[in-house]
Amino acid sequence: MTGKIRRRHTMPHGAEWRQREGTLFRLWAPAHQAIDLVIEQEGRPRRRRMASHPEGWHEVLDHDVQPGDRYRFGLTDGTLVPDPASRFQPNDVHGPSLVVDPDAFNWTDGAWRGRPWAETVLYELHVGTFTDAGTFAATIDKLDHLVSLGVTAIEVMPVSDFPGGHGWGYDGVLPYAPESRYGTPDDFKAFVCAAHARQLSVVLDVVYNHFGPDGNYLGAYAPGFFTERHKTPWGAAVNFDGQHSSPVREFVIHNALYWLEEFHLDGLRLDAVHAIVDDSPVHVLRELVERVRATITDRPVHLILENEDNLASRLARVTPGNGADRYTSQWNDDVHHVLHVAATGEHQGYYQDYVGDTEKLGRALAEGFAFQGEMMPYRETERGEPSTDLPPEAFVAFIQNHDQIGNRAFGERINAIAPPEAVRAVAAVYLLLPQIPMLFMGEEWAASTPFPFFCDFSGDLAEAVRKGRREEFARFPEFQDPEKRERIPDPEAESTFRSAKLKWDEIETDPHHAVLAWTRDVLAARRQHIVPLLPSITRAGTARVIGPSAVAVEWRAGEAMTLVLEANLKADPQEGFTTGEGRSIWLEGDATGKALEPWSVRWILTDSRPRAV
Template identity: 40%
Template sequence: MLHAKLPGVECTADSCTFTVWAPQKEKMLLHLIHPQEQLLEMQPHEYGYFQLEVKNITPGTRYFYRPGGEHDFPDPASHSQPEGVHGPSAIVDHSSYSWQDKDWRGIPLKDLILYELHVGTFTSEGTFESIIPYLDYLVHLGVNAIELMPVSQFPGGRNWGYDGVYPYAVQNSYGGPNGLKKLVDACHNKGIAVFLDVVYNHLGPEGNYLNKYGPYFTDQYNTPWGDALNFDGEWSDGVRDYFAQNALHWFEQYHIDGLRLDAIHAVYDSGAVNFWEYTYGKVRQLEQKLGRPLYMVAESDLNSPKVVKVPDVGGYGFDGQWLDDFHHSLYVLLDKEGRDRYEDFGGMQQLAKAYSDGFVHSGDYVKFRKRKHGVSSAGVSGEKFVVFNQNHDQVGNRVMGERLCMLVDFERTKLAAAAILLSPYLPMLFMGEEYADESPFFYFVSHSDEDLIKAVQEGRRKEFEGFNWEVEPPDPQDEETFNKSKLQWDKREQGKHRIMLEWHRRLIELRKTNSILQNLNKNDLFVQVLGQQGIMLQRRSEDQLSYLLCIFNFSDETVAFTTPELSNQWVKVIDSKEKEWLEKEAKNDAAAPQQVGANVEIQIAACSVCVYTDN
């Protein structure tokens, strides 16, 4: 029996059912082009769907649809585009892959150590399978979750992924559907969860044929990246199902553990049941069916706790969200030029608020926005926020693609690592950050339309005009721009890079083995500002019987700190000024004392962090 609301192609042992949504078309043809050409008329169904069951059809068969019976276009819900965004779609039989992860049950949200990577630049080969040999390295580092930048089919072979135009199809140049499945399988075998970045706020320009089928887009709203999607206008039911079903597609067909949802504030929906609430319900049902956690993490510009509240109390239902305010408030204390980029940040009190509350802007007037912004997130559990020093945006949207280690010195880079890994939030590293990789991460594309290439090049130049950069941004279309963005893996065991790598390993190990650092309840966190020089995090165990002091000095001068009377003796756990963590041969005279009593003044060296425990 044919059914609606499952866009794409579903195959059984002897047939495949083709489903496509085109509510304003009177006719739809299926054009099978390989291995045997056929032109078949599809049957109209309710809610604007067309369907057709075809017998004796094999995986890999290439096909187009003809909306209105006129011109060939790829399937909007194609699972594979082996010839690129303009070529025919190909049938994928997901049941043919033999999964080896039947015992995988996921990782608790609060235990996640995330690692964002771009498939094309993580290795020289730039494929899913080429990542697999590095999984043991990531396990040794302590990472237990990788987050892939978008892998939905985009034009050419070089792109960040946010220009994807086939949300269900896996990029052919990365290895296609089987390549992604092999990577996920291998990750689960090593105890690593896989998160995937997906984009539901716009589609890229090249190869975007959705408007040939139906009202996927609306002129009611605007986004900075392209036409807004129609989530609340006429015929929007099909659009909502198309994207909500896409989330389930990744969880079910690719065993993905979590989705990172790009810029959810640019998904506009004024309906009674918000699109995110609608998707939340479907994901929770699938979660019960699969018997493992399925995570949804938002990138949100709203500074609103409703993002991570359940729909029952008026929320969107996300399990977590990226905390940009934490990045901004920390970065401006590390890089003196940071205030030019983030004019609304700069005070030590703001970083303290980022630690204690989450959102720094919670109803304050923000110069950048020229209005008041945000609502307080005090009391929201720490596991609801993801913090980072770097990500694809923070690095790639600098004109020269500089990583943090290229902007600040070695000591401040260590300080930055400790700031996120000792936080009461979920930490995320950007590929190569752990060993201070010095490859830039540029913005790159590989379009085929000359007018579009020129528009991207000019748009990139205009984007940086407001920052008064003295250099021209590299050409996004130039293949060399892409090649320069690839990691320099050979450096990770050399000199300062090896020390930085060991520093990250030690901090991650401390986070994973210390019960106090595993407590993400912010009610058990106290933050003390040390003038405009540093802060102290006083963290408490869940049973409230033991404490940890994390003392940060962001200044170029020594800071005096008096130990609290919570314990008669404090024992040092880690100190960035100990000899093993110094870039150059030097005495560790600047290191804090190994043990100290209560109410004792100690000196915390410039640009350093040290941690004390009372047991």
């Protein structure tokens, strides 16, 4: 008989329940000489003065505090604040924190050893809108759908506790506490167990570049957590490189380890790391990846970046044949942009640097980054580093994600703004690309529901967000009319949030049912033909421009095999392709001769090994 599986991450801050000893509380509050621990037991508050230690730490071991008790920290001005490392906030971000015993959960995934990155098909979902209930428990009920689709890994949008009843999660303020409206920490762990039981990996989106504006009390007792020396789109930067930065770095690095160890997650996606400014000798991103790789050695851990700067060096494979020594992969916005403009013809904002540039289309598909150090006019700066030495699996390819849908004024999906044949063509490209594909929830059946930006602030902050959202689009020609701007969904409205909830009954009717069947078929083709090749595709491919929006790309797979993509991504036929000799993997549209018809895609595998006589 095997013993109970326990998973606990020990950290230098927060509340640590110790069986037979009580609970140890630690808080870094250098701005206060005295801090009180305020315990709420049976509705009655009880205060304990915490011992002060060097460098701003306060600590107390309370023998009577048990799991389930609520607590806050009392500042010298009388303010009561939650624990910044709270494991759970039953009454949202302004309420008391809850003492949690991580050992109490009964883990059932002891045999899980993870899945290799090369076979990954990612599926990004938002817990609050994936189901009508919007909980971890309800999400479990849909896991079999993902398995039958061909998904191997779920990428969960941020669950760190954020203010209000709904939000995207990128304004979280308590990064260790799962959002209470989604469920308890044990509910999230049960979701992970259920996913692992179905051979699904779980990756969590985490935000280390800023804290949200509502419920962030760090500045009240640890002002050194932030610095005015660096600026971000959200204001003062998190202090990773100045005075007092050591506890800040540890807070973030332990958060990464906490999710990976205590929740047995298979990876993290780090949001907008280009906004993490660190001028110290060892960048916090480097320290974080080294600590994770050194700590977790019994299974693959997938660390994914979002990085507008296209820094290929963060993805470098230092030891040949050793997989990802540093970060595993990066969301590849360039692939999204080249395929989006091909399918839609849109040219506003950053799309203007991709429209009509077939060289960039071929380069993004073959090499990963379209910008590898060249000037990007929209950003008015040079962008990127050479990426040809990286394997294709160092990039995550997609045609939809929460940003690219939700940052539109009305949150329209690509199937609402592009012809079906165009969407199928670009999907046939990215879903079979040697890069790692990612679908956004509902994409597999061309969901009719939008995914607009939504949040749930109050007072002046809510009005500022509402006003700012409309002003953001005022510079676009199509929103010059104030009346049209007023039709942009109110991000604070409950109806905006509700509009994003998937309608699962759609999959029973066409055209959604047919799109779902198509997606299953193309992912089955990927599993059968592309995944076995990926270990032998170790470098970028080569691209050839055939005509406007028409390219041919080849990747060498070992000594003799070549994977070939031929794509005509426009509404006109294009001549100049090959005869399509080789083993056909996928044909989309009319793609059988030297001339490809509009919106046609051909995937072929050639073998130059001598045939036996």
